[in-house]
Amino acid sequence: MYFRSIMRCYSTMGRKFIVGGNWKMNGSKKSICEILGFLKKGPICPDVEVFIGVPFVYLEEVAKNKPDNVIVAAENCYKVPSGAFTGEVSPAMLLDIGVNWVILGHSERRHIFGESDCLIGEKCKHAIENGMTVVACVGETLDEREGGKTNEVIFRQLKAIADHIGKECWSKIVLAYEPVWAIGSGKTATPDQAQEVHQSIRCWVKENVGKDIGEAIRIQYGGSVTGKSCGELSKKPDIDGFLVGGASLKPEFITIVNAKSS
Ligand code: PGA
Numbered sequence: 447m448y449f450r451s452i453m454r455c456y457s458t459m460g461r462k463f464i465v466g467g468n469w470k471m472n473g474s475k476k477s478i479c480e481i482l483g484f485l486k487k488g489p490i491c492p493d494v495e496v497f498i499g500v501p502f503v504y505l506e507e508v509a510k511n512k513p514d515n516v517i518v519a520a521e522n523c524y525k526v527p528s529g530a531f532t533g534e535v536s537p538a539m540l541l542d543i544g545v546n547w548v549i550l551g552h553s554e555r556r557h558i559f560g561e562s563d564c565l566i567g568e569k570c571k572h573a574i575e576n577g578m579t580v581v582a583c584v585g586e587t588l589d590e591r592e593g594g595k596t597n598e599v600i601f602r603q604l605k606a607i608a609d610h611i612g613k614e615c616w617s618k619i620v621l622a623y624e625p626v627w628a629i630g631s632g633k634t635a636t637p638d639q640a641q642e643v644h645q646s647i648r649c650w651v652k653e654n655v656g657k658d659i660g661e662a663i664r665i666q667y668g669g670s671v672t673g674k675s676c677g678e679l680s681k682k683p684d685i686d687g688f689l690v691g692g693a694s695l696k697p698e699f700i701t702i703v704n705a706k707s708s
Pocket residue numbers: 468624628629630631632668669670671689690691692693
């Protein structure tokens with residue numbers, strides 16, 4: 447594949463395009479071998495940052511066998527280093543095995559496992575203060591969107607993060623806007639719907655955290671992104687990449703990674 451212009455992987459504000467795979471609770475030794483195969487084959491545009499969210503049990507194996515241009519991320523972690531928290535994993539443990547990226551606040555954590563805005567803020571704080579980069583997810587449900595509450599919900603989720611972390615932490619955050627109604631449903635937000643919310647998120651960060659921080663922060667879109675839908679979405683000025691669930695398990699992920707450069 448020929449990358450027409452490397453510069454197109456950057457927005458006018460110099461934000462590097464970033465695409466993440468979120469494997470969720472999927473994968474086996476066999477299927478992971480196949481995924482690593484297509485990631486190695488690529489080719490991946492050199493100016494796109496790529497990460498994959500991997501279930502805890504496979505993290506070390508994937509970290510050992512992944513190509514150098516792909517970062518390995520955990521899909522969750524807890525808010526303290528160690529202790530009586532059966533079933534939990536801490537940033538200290540992830541760092542111990544060489545993993546320093548984590549996805550936090552995914553809507554499945556919020557809605558299936560009952561994680562509150564406050565807990566997600568605390569997790570972001572602990573992870574970042576201990577040297578991790580966090581992909582922090584926000585997004586509204588269908589009822590909330592239909593009730594005209596999209597901004598209210600997203601600003602509340604952002605505030606819970608901002609309330610817990612200092613300004614200096616924001617360079618270690620990538621935001622992911624994932625409308626809950628679009629996740630795993632085959633209903634991708636239209637490029638205009640996504641852009642509208644991305645712009646609101648950027649404005650909120652500029653006004654409530656800092657102008658420079660709002661300009662620099664990267665905001666991924668997630669929710670049924672496919673090889674077909676990624677091209678138009680990637681043209682929107684405030685969409686800086688994607689967080690991809692189902693399609694990240696398939697070779698189609700490479701098309702999404704290269705959305706901005708093909
Ligand atoms: P999906 O998932 O691409 O399968 O909709 C996205 C996500 O949950 O991050």
